[in-house]
Structure formats: C-alpha cells, structure tokens
Amino acid sequence: MKTLIAYFTMGGRTKKTAEAIASALTNYNVSYFPVQLTGKFIEKLKILDKFEKNDFSAIEPELNTLDVASYDLIIFGMPTYGSKPPKVFDEIVARMGNLSGKRAVVFTTARFTGGKARDYMKAKVEEAGVQVIDKTKFRRVFWLGVKNAIKFGKQINERQE
Ligand SMILES: Cc1cc2nc3c(=O)[nH]c(=O)nc-3n(C[C@H](O)[C@H](O)[C@H](O)COP(=O)(O)O)c2cc1C
Incomplete structure (x- = not known):
C-alpha cells in the first residue's frame, strides 16, 4: 500500500516520531512529505507567525x-x-485537494x-473525504522516546498483512 x-x-520531535512509525511499516511502501523549519528559534517562530496569517511563502516550493x-x-x-x-496543517490538507477514497492516520x-489537536486533525481530514483508520498523540514534557511510536507503527502495519 502506497503511504x-x-x-x-x-524542533525535530515530530520528525523523529514519524520516522519511528515508518520504521515499523514493513508491509507498506512509505514516502515522506516533510515540512521542517530550520535555523534559529526566533526565525522559526517568525515563520510560524506568518503561517498564522496564512502566509506560506517560506515553504511554497515544497507545497508546490x-x-x-x-x-x-x-x-x-x-x-x-x-x-x-x-496552520500549515490546514494548508497541507487544502493543497492535497479531494482525498475521497483514501485512508488516513x-x-x-x-x-x-x-x-x-489530534481530534481537530481527524475532523479536518474527514471533511476532505478521508476515512481515518487510526489516531493517537505522543505526549511527553521532556524526552519523547520512540518506543510508543514504534508500537503504534506496528499496530498500523498489522492491518496490512
Ligand atoms: C509555540 C509553541 C506552542 C506550543 N503549544 C503547546 C500546547 O498548547 N500544548 C502542548 O502540549 N505542547 C505545546 N507545545 C510543545 C510542542 O507541541 C511539542 O514540543 C512538540 O512535540 C514539538 O514538535 P516538534 O519538535 O516536531 O516541533 C508548544 C510548542 C511551541 C514551540
């Protein structure tokens, strides 16, 4: 299944989590669409602020x-x-267009x-016509390990044996 x-x-926590999930998806053919802000924290916050104003020019080449x-x-x-x-989430979903018939996690x-936030995401992609087959949150104040992400990935993987 193409995924x-x-x-x-x-800050890298979501990237690390995404890659840990992917490492367990041995029954799937996985690609990434990463949007990663780099540079100084203050610069990243400025870009985030622009996103809030629906200005996605900083990542337009990726979105395209x-x-x-x-x-x-x-x-x-x-x-x-x-x-x-x-807000970049809403923009990514909008740019994906019609998603009917697809599945999502x-x-x-x-x-x-x-x-x-997780429930917001679920509702938003369902509006775009997607069937959400699984959802979760990974919450840790400090060190966010990969154990739970790998476990979640295995759970998704088992659907596709
Ligand atoms: C501007 C900002 C706002 C945040 N707001 C929340 C929040 O409302 N609730 C929460 O649990 N964590 C909040 N966090 C923490 C992030 O959600 C958390 O560290 C996340 O894992 C960061 O992912 P990343 O490293 O992939 O960027 C916030 C972090 C930042 C920078």
Missing part, C-alpha cells in the same frame, strides 16, 4: 510539489501549538496536551 507521511516539525494522487494511505503528523496543529506530538 505518504506528511509531517511538520520545528505536493501530489497525493498515487497514495492510498496518508499519515499526518503535527506538533501541538495552543491545543491545535499549526493522524498523530500529534505535545508536551502537555495533544488530544484536542
């Missing part, structure tokens, strides 16, 4: 390459910012919460 993991990361036509399953991974995923990473 796309679309994630956003500012987004083509999900050939994927059966899309895994969305986002950090939690103020109980929601960053949504996950969030968070320090304190993450549940609301």
Whole structure:
C-alpha cells in the first residue's frame, strides 16, 4: 500500500516520531512529505507567525510539489501549538485537494496536551473525504522516546498483512 507521511516539525520531535512509525511499516511502501523549519528559534517562530496569517511563502516550493494522487494511505503528523496543529496543517490538507477514497492516520506530538489537536486533525481530514483508520498523540514534557511510536507503527502495519 502506497503511504505518504506528511509531517511538520520545528524542533525535530515530530520528525523523529514519524520516522519511528515508518520504521515499523514493513508491509507498506512509505514516502515522506516533510515540512521542517530550520535555523534559529526566533526565525522559526517568525515563520510560524506568518503561517498564522496564512502566509506560506517560506515553504511554497515544497507545497508546490505536493501530489497525493498515487497514495492510498496518508499519515499526518503535527506538533501541538495552543491545543491545535499549526496552520500549515490546514494548508497541507487544502493543497492535497479531494482525498475521497483514501485512508488516513493522524498523530500529534505535545508536551502537555495533544488530544484536542489530534481530534481537530481527524475532523479536518474527514471533511476532505478521508476515512481515518487510526489516531493517537505522543505526549511527553521532556524526552519523547520512540518506543510508543514504534508500537503504534506496528499496530498500523498489522492491518496490512
Ligand atoms: C509555540 C509553541 C506552542 C506550543 N503549544 C503547546 C500546547 O498548547 N500544548 C502542548 O502540549 N505542547 C505545546 N507545545 C510543545 C510542542 O507541541 C511539542 O514540543 C512538540 O512535540 C514539538 O514538535 P516538534 O519538535 O516536531 O516541533 C508548544 C510548542 C511551541 C514551540
């Protein structure tokens, strides 16, 4: 099953989690659509702020390459910012166009919460016509290991034996 993991990361926790999930998806053919902010923290926050104002010019080249036509399953991974995923999530979903007939998995990473953001993501992709087959949150204040992510990946993998 062709699978796309679309994630956003500012600090690397969501990337690490996405890659840990992918490492368990041995029955799937996995590609990534990563949106990763790099550089100084303050610069990243400025870009995030632009996202909030619906200015995605900083990542326009990446967004333009987004083509999900050939994927059966899309895994969305986002950090939690103020109980929601960053606005880039909504933009990624909008740029994917009609997703009817596809399946999705949504996950969030968070320090304190993450549940609301995860449910927001689920509702949003369902609006685009997707069937959400699994969802979760990975929450740790400090060190976010990969154990739970690998376990979650195995759970998804078993659906496709
Ligand atoms: C601007 C900002 C807002 C955040 N808001 C929340 C929040 O509301 N709830 C929460 O649990 N964690 C919050 N966090 C923590 C991140 O969700 C968490 O560290 C996440 O795993 C970061 O993912 P990343 O390393 O992939 O960027 C916030 C972090 C930042 C930078």
